Amino acid sequence: MTLRALLLVATALFATGIYGLVTRRQAVALLLSIEVMANAANLVFVAFARFGGAPGHPLVLFALAITVAEVAVGLALVLLLYRRHGDTLLELASEAKG
Amino acid sequence: MSGAELGFGLLAFLLVGFPAIRVVTSTDLVRAVLWLAATLLGTAVVYGLLHAPFLAGVQVLTYVGGVVTLMIFGVMVTRKYDGTTVAIDGTNRLRGALAALAFFGLVGSAVVRTDLSQLGAVEPPSTQDLAFALLDRYLIAFEVASVLLLAAIISAVVLARRRDPLPEGAEAPERVALREGSVP
Numbered sequence: 001m002t003l004r005a006l007l008l009v010a011t012a013l014f015a016t017g018i019y020g021l022v023t024r025r026q027a028v029a030l031l032l033s034i035e036v037m038a039n040a041a042n043l044v045f046v047a048f049a050r051f052g053g054a055p056g057h058p059l060v061l062f063a064l065a066i067t068v069a070e071v072a073v074g075l076a077l078v079l080l081l082y083r084r085h086g087d088t089l090l091e092l093a094s095e096a097k098g
Numbered sequence: 099m100s101g102a103e104l105g106f107g108l109l110a111f112l113l114v115g116f117p118a119i120r121v122v123t124s125t126d127l128v129r130a131v132l133w134l135a136a137t138l139l140g141t142a143v144v145y146g147l148l149h150a151p152f153l154a155g156v157q158v159l160t161y162v163g164g165v166v167t168l169m170i171f172g173v174m175v176t177r178k179y180d181g182t183t184v185a186i187d188g189t190n191r192l193r194g195a196l197a198a199l200a201f202f203g204l205v206g207s208a209v210v211r212t213d214l215s216q217l218g219a220v221e222p223p224s225t226q227d228l229a230f231a232l233l234d235r236y237l238i239a240f241e242v243a244s245v246l247l248l249a250a251i252i253s254a255v256v257l258a259r260r261r262d263p264l265p266e267g268a269e270a271p272e273r274v275a276l277r278e279g280s281v282p
Contacts (some may be wrong), residue, residue, distance in 0.1 A: 001105040004103065005106050006144075012111070013210060015198040016201040017122070019197070020122030021193060022197050023194040028173050029122075031169065031264050032122075032131065035261070039114075039138065043144065046150050048221060049220075050149055051214075051220065053220035058235075060133070060153055063149065064156065065243045067165070068160060069250030071168055072251065075169070076255075076258045079241055079258050
């Protein structure tokens, strides 16, 4: 059975995303890490749809739509940050804190 | 762990895991985006192996075709230096490795310990079933997702169209022109 192997790969993928999220300072690179993590979640959905018959496929489609929306807004914010400060390092966005 | 399981895990790691590691470690942002495309393509292959051909196609179309293109534009437009290399902080690298290992240890041990033997292979729904599910059972979620996409498009346009902020106390040039009567 390959379900366990798949779940472990998805976990590794999510952990990789966490590593990127902590180490990167560039806003675009952070978006990339978030993509990797979302991908891991989708992989788990598809794995459980194949093994055990969970209704994972519609969820993957919705997750895809949400990710695309997130990337569009995220990149617009990155563009705004670049225009304001001339760079996309995340600590420049400190004025956005509560 | 049987041989087939090991082989499948190895294949999935080569297709998905290795490019993902390059995504987070590559110092060149454009290369990182291209490695992300490789990760997403590898995931599409795994979807195909898991009897989800429609999702594999959608993954290639929207992610590799749409999101990665968008990301490349994002990197190109906002590049500050001649290259796009980015330094990775040394102390942060330690923290990141610790966080990632802690997560992997926690969730991975849970995965290894859980009894998954009851979950046998099931033929996933066909594309037709998926279409019926989307437009029947998940209709409201489907519509909400489309509204979300619309909101995202509008907000992205609004955010990206804003002009450069003026320095403190400065007046917008259009307003000055309007006050001085040079604009009809």
